[in-house]
Amino acid sequence: MTQVIATTPGLFPLPDWAKDELADLKGHQKTDLISGDESGEVVAAYDKAREEVISVQQDAGLDRIVEGQLRWDDMLAHPLAVHDSVETKGIVRYYDNNNFYREPVVQGDLSADGGDVAADLGAAADHVDSGLQAVLPGPYSLADLATDEHYGDDAAFLDAIADFLVEEVNAFPDVETLFLLEPSLVENAPADGEDERAAAAIDAVASAADAEVVAHTYWGAIEEKAYAHLMDADVDAIGFDLVANHDQTVYNVQEYGTKDNVALGVVNGQNTLVESPETIRDRIDWFEQQTNTAYDTVYATANTETFYLPVNKFEDKLKALANAADLEAAEA
Amino acid sequence: MTGPRDQFKPADHPNDHFLLTTVVGSYPKPKWHDRARELFEDEDADFGAEEWEESKDDASRLITHEHERAGLDVICDGEMRRNEMVEYFAHRIDGYEFNGRVKVWGHNYFDKPSVADEVEYGEQWLVEEFEFTDEVAERPVKVPITGPYTLANWSFNEVYDSEEQLAYELADLVNEEIEALVEAGARYIQIDEPALATTPDDHAIVGECLERIVDEIPDDVRLGLHVCYGDYSRIYPEILDYPVHEYDLELANGDYDQLDVFKEHEFTKDFAMGVLDAHTAEVESVEEIKENIKKGLEVVPPERLTVSPDCGVKLLPREVARGKMENMVQAAREIEEELDAGEIDVVASGAEAHADD
Numbered sequence: 176m177t178q179v180i181a182t183t184p185g186l187f188p189l190p191d192w193a194k195d196e197l198a199d200l201k202g203h204q205k206t207d208l209i210s211g212d213e214s215g216e217v218v219a220a221y222d223k224a225r226e227e228v229i230s231v232q233q234d235a236g237l238d239r240i241v242e243g244q245l246r247w248d249d250m251l252a253h254p255l256a257v258h259d260s261v262e263t264k265g266i267v268r269y270y271d272n273n274n275f276y277r278e279p280v281v282q283g284d285l286s287a288d289g290g291d292v293a294a295d296l297g298a299a300a301d302h303v304d305s306g307l308q309a310v311l312p313g314p315y316s317l318a319d320l321a322t323d324e325h326y327g328d329d330a331a332f333l334d335a336i337a338d339f340l341v342e343e344v345n346a347f348p349d350v351e352t353l354f355l356l357e358p359s360l361v362e363n364a365p366a367d368g369e370d371e372r373a374a375a376a377i378d379a380v381a382s383a384a385d386a387e388v389v390a391h392t393y394w395g396a397i398e399e400k401a402y403a404h405l406m407d408a409d410v411d412a413i414g415f416d417l418v419a420n421h422d423q424t425v426y427n428v429q430e431y432g433t434k435d436n437v438a439l440g441v442v443n444g445q446n447t448l449v450e451s452p453e454t455i456r457d458r459i460d461w462f463e464q465q466t467n468t469a470y471d472t473v474y475a476t477a478n479t480e481t482f483y484l485p486v487n488k489f490e491d492k493l494k495a496l497a498n499a500a501d502l503e504a505a506e507a
Numbered sequence: 508m509t510g511p512r513d514q515f516k517p518a519d520h521p522n523d524h525f526l527l528t529t530v531v532g533s534y535p536k537p538k539w540h541d542r543a544r545e546l547f548e549d550e551d552a553d554f555g556a557e558e559w560e561e562s563k564d565d566a567s568r569l570i571t572h573e574h575e576r577a578g579l580d581v582i583c584d585g586e587m588r589r590n591e592m593v594e595y596f597a598h599r600i601d602g603y604e605f606n607g608r609v610k611v612w613g614h615n616y617f618d619k620p621s622v623a624d625e626v627e628y629g630e631q632w633l634v635e636e637f638e639f640t641d642e643v644a645e646r647p648v649k650v651p652i653t654g655p656y657t658l659a660n661w662s663f664n665e666v667y668d669s670e671e672q673l674a675y676e677l678a679d680l681v682n683e684e685i686e687a688l689v690e691a692g693a694r695y696i697q698i699d700e701p702a703l704a705t706t707p708d709d710h711a712i713v714g715e716c717l718e719r720i721v722d723e724i725p726d727d728v729r730l731g732l733h734v735c736y737g738d739y740s741r742i743y744p745e746i747l748d749y750p751v752h753e754y755d756l757e758l759a760n761g762d763y764d765q766l767d768v769f770k771e772h773e774f775t776k777d778f779a780m781g782v783l784d785a786h787t788a789e790v791e792s793v794e795e796i797k798e799n800i801k802k803g804l805e806v807v808p809p810e811r812l813t814v815s816p817d818c819g820v821k822l823l824p825r826e827v828a829r830g831k832m833e834n835m836v837q838a839a840r841e842i843e844e845e846l847d848a849g850e851i852d853v854v855a856s857g858a859e860a861h862a863d864d
Contacts (some may be wrong), residue, residue, distance in 0.1 A: 191607060198614035208613050266612060273661065273705065275612035306789035310827050447606055485607030485619070505641040 181500035182239035183232075183352050184391055184414075184444075185310035186480030188489050189245055205266055205277055205453040206250040208254035211257035211291055214388045221246055222298060225298065231490055235496035239308035239474075240353050245284035249276035250480065251312040251356055252320040254343065259288045260325070270394065271363050272445075272483070280322045281332070285339040300348040311349045313357035313377035313390060315365065316341055323460045330372055337376035341383040353384045354391050354414070354438075356480075360405070361395040361416070370401040378408040387411045389438045393478050396423030403431050414438030416478040417458055425465045435471045437462075440478025442496055447488040455499035475499055512752075512777065512810070513695060515581050515647050522724070524809050527580050528836050529779070529863055531680070531755060532584025532651035533592075533819030534574075535828050540566040556707065563588045564576055567636070568643045577832035578840075581649045581695055584640040586819070592653045592699060593661045594618055595632075600680060602626035603662070621663040626676050632684045634691050641692060650688055651693040651733070651819075655681050655716045656709065660702035671712050678719040687719060689728055697731040697755060699834045702736020704808035709743050721750045731755050731779060735818045739765050744772040752784045755779035757817035759799060760786060769806045774855070778807040781817030783831045788823060790830035796838035806855045 188276075189197065201207045201216050209353055211445035213221075250269055251334040252483040256260045256276075259438040260283030268273040296309055312320070314337040318329075344353070355377060358435060365373045390405065391414030397405065412434050415424040418441070441458040442450050459473055481489050516525045543562035546554035570585035584615075589595040597603040597620035604623045608616035631721055633650055643650045655677035659670050667673040685696055698720065703713050721730060732749060734742070735757035746754065758765060759781045769778070782799040802813045814835060820828045845851045 188610065194608060194614065194616055201614060203614055205613065269612075271706075273611065445663075446665065447623075447663040462662070482610050485609055487606050488621075 176473040177463065177470050178502040180238040181350070181356075181473050181476075181496040182237060182473055182474050183241060183477050183496070184310060184356055184409055184439075185241035185244045185251060185308075186247055186378065186482050187228050187241075187243040188225050188484055188486055189246060190224055190481045191225075192484055193220060193245070196220050202213075205263075208263070208277060209253070209257060225295070225299060226302055229299060231339075233303075235490065235493040236501065238497075238500060239306045239495060240299070240303045241308050241310055242295050244295075244480075249279070250274070250482070251316055251358070252276050252279050252341070253489055254292055254312065255276075255279040255281065255285075255317060257291050257414060258285065259283075259505075260285055261321075261462050265421070269411075270358060275481075276320070278322060279320070281325050281335075281419060283325055285335045285483075286342070288338060290341040290346045292343050293348070296350065297348050297354050305351070307348070307350045308352040308354060309347055309384075310343075310354045310356065311340055311343065311380070312451045313321060313360070314380055315373040316357050316359035319359035319363050321397050326362055329369070332438045333376050335374055337379045340380045344380060344383040347384070349385045350384075352387045352389065352474075354380075354389050355410075356391050356393075357378060358393050358479075360392050360397050360401055364398045365401055367400075368477060370404045372409075373401070374406075374408045376403040377405065377410065379409045381408060388434070389474060391438055391440075392416065393477070394419055395413075396427060397422040399427060399430070405464050406431055406433070412436035412438050412472070414440065414474065414476065416440040417462060418443045418478040421462070425462070428466045428468075433466070436474070437470050437472075438474035438476055441475055441499075442477045442492050444492075445480035445483045446478035447484060447500050448489060449491040452495050452498035453497065456502050459499075508672060508856075513692075514727070515729075517580060517646070522840065522847050523845040524846040526809060526839045527813045528708075528839045529579055529581040529815050530574065530583060530756055530811060530832070531785075531816055531819050532572050532583060532586050532699070533589075533827040534587075535821055535822035535823055536587060537569060537825065538568055538768060540587065540666050547604065561862060564639065567639055571640050571644050571648075573829060574832065575644065575646050577621040577829065578836035579631055579646065581647045581830060582640075582644060582650050583651065583782055584636065586651070586821070588636050591618070592701075593643050594620065596653050596658055597662065599628040599630050599632050600626050600677075602666070619663060620668070621665055623665050625666060625840060626673070626680060628680050628683050634684075634687050635855045637688055637693050638691055645696060648693070649697055649731075650693050651699055652681060654698040654700035654713070654732075655720070656713045657702040662708065669729065669781055671709075674712055674716050675719060676803070679714040681857055682720045682722055682724075683714075684813055685724055685728075689724060691737060694727065695729045695731070697750070699733045701733075701735050703734050703738075703742060707737065707741035710742045714746075714749050717749045717751060729753065731777075733779075733818075735781075736760070740768045743768050747772075751776070753777035753779050754783075755813070757781045757785075758802075759784045759817050763799070766802055766805065774806045774811075775824045777811045777813055778803060779813035779815050780859065783820075783835055784818045785816050785818040786822065790827055793834050793841065797842055800838060801844050801851065804851065807855050808853050809843075820853050827840050842852075
């Protein structure tokens with residue numbers, strides 16, 4: 176019998192009070208964004224907001240709890256944006272969205288100075304008894320979002336990013352699950368050769384984690400060949416965006432198979448229309464039927480990060496995901 | 508279709524040549540008007556709907572006259588009654604709802620509305636704004652209106668199968684509003700589509716929206732399209748096929764690095780070129796603006812050049828915005844004099860161009 180685990184890819188919207196308080200404390204300009212050496216007041220505001228979004232997830236009944244990535248002003252580029260060897264430059268568009276982040280330009284060695292993500296996760300661990308989930312950008316996406324002025328070679332840069340993420344994972348507290356977010360595998364598909372290296376880099380980061388690892392893709396279906404390579408990475412599940420493209424995803428899985436577990440983006444992280452638990456459950460059942468597989472575990476998740484949503488709809492969607500997982504349990 | 512332009516030339520225009528000077532729309536709000544909004548939104552304050560209406564009227568009159576004193580040929584009221592370019596309209600269209608702010612970048616947020624039901628024309632959008640401004644103004648009034656593509660693209664769509672379908676539904680509502688504006692006497696309408704710059708592949712959708720917008724609008728109504736902050740090479744020359752007279756484009760911000768895009772293919776419509784940067788707080792000198800205007804003359808002849816800022820100037824300090832307007836008008840008048848005197852070579856061909864040129 177398939178176990179449905181309700182979770183999210185993190186990167187939550189800030190609670191509305193925190194939007195105001197942090198804008199007042201930090202400012203509105205690009206030089207005011209997170210640097211890794213925030214003042215005590217800013218740290219306190221984020222601590223309070225983190226506790227709040229943890230409670231929201233627990234109250235909703237989610238099976239996995241993320242720390243919310245509320246400090247990630249630069250979205251998935253955050254781990255580099257706070258790195259000492261990285262200069263943040265102008266504001267650039269975040270994938271195809273009406274959102275922007277500071278372009279991180281890597282100007283020195285990435286091996287030292289990790290632990291920023293692990294520290295936030297440690298702060299979350301104090302409030303989460305079970306089901307803590309870590310979130311990181313996958314190495315391919317993080318490299319894609321950044322500019323390299325130090326390593327001088329795409330393959331070396333990707334390796335360095337993977338090593339940097341491995342260091343970050345090594346500093347983690349105990350976590351149940353790790354989501355590696357890899358939208359660039361869809362949005363900026365790797366070329367020949369690069370696809371194999373991307374999978375190897377994901378494998379390296381996943382292997383460092385003492386947790387279930389999900390390599391989650393979104394904003395469409397991953398290209399066939401890149402998917403075939405991704406299957407070589409030793410992850411516990413691959414995540415698919417069923418909202419953006421379910422047909423190509425089903426084809427990939429029919430053609431190349433998938434892991435014993437799967438993550439399914441069944442709730443739209445970029446639209447305020449709230450899916451019912453029944454709709455969510457139908458989408459999961461549909462995928463299982465189409466791929467003719469009963470998975471050990473299905474991670475039912477929003478397809479994308481959820482900071483695109485206003486807080487009320489974001490919270491409604493968390494409840495819908497949790498209720499969808501319960502619905503399944505009730506029928507079992 | 509290069510448009511009914513002469514109606515906007517003032518009777519006492521001093522020069523033979525006429526470079527139409529105008530604005531894109533928004534202007535800094537007077538501090539007392541911002542304070543009035545705060546009081547109106549404060550439930551504890553003794554400041555009601557009547558006082559708020561009076562504040563909007565006063566601000567509208569003040570900025571309309573400020574534009575006239577700057578010498579602009581076509582003016583507007585600086586959008587004193589509007590808060591934001593999508594929110595303002597979404598509040599007036601049935602079918603929209605607001606759920607809260609979402610991040611754009613850093614700690615900059617936008618109250619992004621949701622289309623939660625089929626969109627329908629609700630209360631009037633801009634007719635009262637136009638009637639008031641037209642009443643207090645001596646110069647012709649331009650009406651900027653957010654285009655349907657941008658209204659669709661910057662909303663959550665909970666109802667329609669596609670964003671394209673939502674944009675067409677909204678285009679029909681914009682058409683209805685423009686018909687009402689024309690009925691009220693408006694003769695210069697500017698459709699703002701900044702979202703086109705970020706999703707240039709959708710230029711055909713914007714074209715279809717415009718076809719719906721212009722349906723049954725009389726020929727003597729001048730229609731402009733404003734686009735800003737994008738890669739114009741991805742939409743030009745395709746946009747020349749749109750059923751509008753004029754394209755209002757931001758170019759000063761990028762120091763005219765995209766000007767060549769418009770020279771590679773003949774610019775067959777009127778060119779409203781940004782000659783002022785809307786996001787620098789220094790007032791450009793008359794000489795500097797004149798050099799910018801001359802760049803416009805590399806694209807179109809004087810009778811098809813409109814002179815305006817890059818974009819709405821609401822983020823500037825008010826005295827800076829005023830200084831920019833004044834210098835822009837002076838620069839345009841000086842260029843006209845130099846054109847009259849034959850001191851400027853117009854590079855662009857145009858109405859006089861021959862087939863064998």
